[in-house]
Amino acid sequence: MTKTVLVVGLGLIGGSVALALQKAPDVRVIGYDVDEVTMKIAKQINMIEYGVKTVQEGAEQADVIIFATPVSITVEHLNTLPSWDLKERVIVTDTGSTKQAVMAAGQALRARGITLVGGHPMAGSHKSGVTAAKPHLFENAYYILTALDEQDRWAVDELKRLLRYTHSKIVEVSAEEHDHMTAVVSHFPHIISASLVHQLQQEDADYPMAKLLAAGGFRDVTRIASSNPSLWRDITLQNRDKILEQLTKWQQEMERVKDILQAGIPQHVEQYFGDAKKLRDSLPFSGGALFSTFDLQVDIPDYPGVISVVTGLLADENISITNLRIVEAREDVYGILVISFQTEEDRLRAQTCIETRAKFETHIA
Template sequence: MTRKVLVIGLGLIGGSIALALQKAPETKIFGYDMDEKTREHAATLQIVHEVVTDPKEAAEEVDVIIFGTPVNATLDWMEQLKSWPLKNKVIITDTGSTKKMIMQKAGELRAQGITFIGGHPMAGSHKSGVLAAKPHLFENAYYMLTPLAGEEITNMAQLESLLKFTHAKVVSVSAREHDHMTAVVSHFPHVIAASLVHQLGDEKSEYPMTRSLAAGGFRDVTRIASSNPILWRDITLQNRDELIVQLEGWQSEMDRVKKLLLEGNSDDIESYFAVAKELRDELPISAGAMFTSFDLYVDVPDYPGVISEVTGLLADEAISITNLRIIESREDVFGVLVISLQNENDRERAATCIQKRANFETYIS
């Protein structure tokens, strides 16, 4: 018997999930997006097996519904679900970055006998939209599920058996745990990155050259500030309680740093950076809560043709490059070629290839 899945919202996340789930046996993927052009692209690129124009009608026949829409839009769809003629044991899930409001609405659906299990695949890309969708986007990333208390084990098992085809690490946490953890390692860093860019903007009039110097390490540190402002407006508002807690902690930490500077004790200052280095070096390098581009840093000598030499080596090994850039000014490293790859396996293969055949040093930042 064929399992039927409906993905509503065919952007980067929804489209990538649809592509990944096409690998599931005896499973047919239907897709819908409010944007007509997106539906056309999804049909042309075979993002789903079949594009539908009426999600309510399609929902009558499917076993799983996945919302690949922003949280605010998902909340609207969940309200509409209350009046839809759904299959008796349909399982519904989402992909939103915050879970508190979603799971409150899920409680309303449960009261009507509808099963909703919150979801959040923690992967992304610097690109957006259906044209950027990839079946391997979630490989080795965490896929967080946030079921309501007392959710039936069989429902969880059915959803997990489907999501395993994303090759993500599926884990279950409460909505509160999810929102706290993502605030710490994803939402709050976005706020900090944006604030650093604002601070750089204030330099424009008196020290205009500062922006030129920001092309290296500063640009890397603040990369996430280039994210969609509407998306981050919504995330910030939806998770503001957790973000306020993080901001208060950050302000205390900055007071601590200010005290270190005022006292001027070199040993204490060195210790502060040493502890930070130790903690940072212990962090895993696999995919986490924020977008991971699988960057490989290569120290290259300055001679004509060195970049084509490196890319040629990777081409020989059939390793696909998603992005390529040179760090022009960086305080501690010079001549750095940054190669973005599709997944962790490709990055490891690329590092081995470059080190072995060109004898260039590679590392992961």
């Protein structure tokens, strides 16, 4: 029996889910997006079988409804669902970055006989929109599911069977655990990243050259500050309490750093950096809350045509590049070509190719 899956919101995340589900047998994917052009493109690239004119039209046909919209919009739709003529055992899920507001709406849905299981695929890209969607976007990334309780076990198991075609690592946590952990490793770091950029701006009047030096390590550290401001406004407000907890702990940590520096004991300063390096080096390369760019750093000599040599070698091996840039000013490394790839496999293949054929040293940051 063919199941119908409705994906609401056909941007990067919703579009990538829809594309991944094309591999699922006996599944028909239909879609809705507020932008008609997006819906036309989705149909043209076989992301969906067809588009529906309204969310209600699609929801009443669906066995599974996936809301890939901002959390505030998702909650609005969830509050409307009980007035629609849905299938008896329809499963509703989402892809939002915060879970407690969604699960609160899910509690109200349960009273009306509708089952909701929260979802959050923890992957992304520096690109957005329907054309940025990829069927492999979630490969090896964590896909979080949050159920109200064991009463919804059947729906969780059904979603796991469906979402395995994303090739993600599906795990279950509570909504409270999810929002706490994402505050620590995603939401709070975005605020810190933005604050570093603001601090650079404050120094600009007296030290205008600082912006030029920021082309290296500073730019890497603050990459996530370039994320969509409206999106992060919503995420920050939705998870405000958890983020405020982290900011309080951050202030306490900064006071500890001040004490270490004021004491001026060299061994303690070195130990502070050493402890951080040990933990940072133990972190996984991919699958976390912040999207991975799969960057490879290449130490290149300074002679004309060297970049074309590197890219030519990768072309010979049929390895696709998503981006590349030269780091011109950085205090710890020199002559760095940073190449970005779509997958970890492509990065490792590129590393082997460059080291064996060009004899250039490479680094995975």
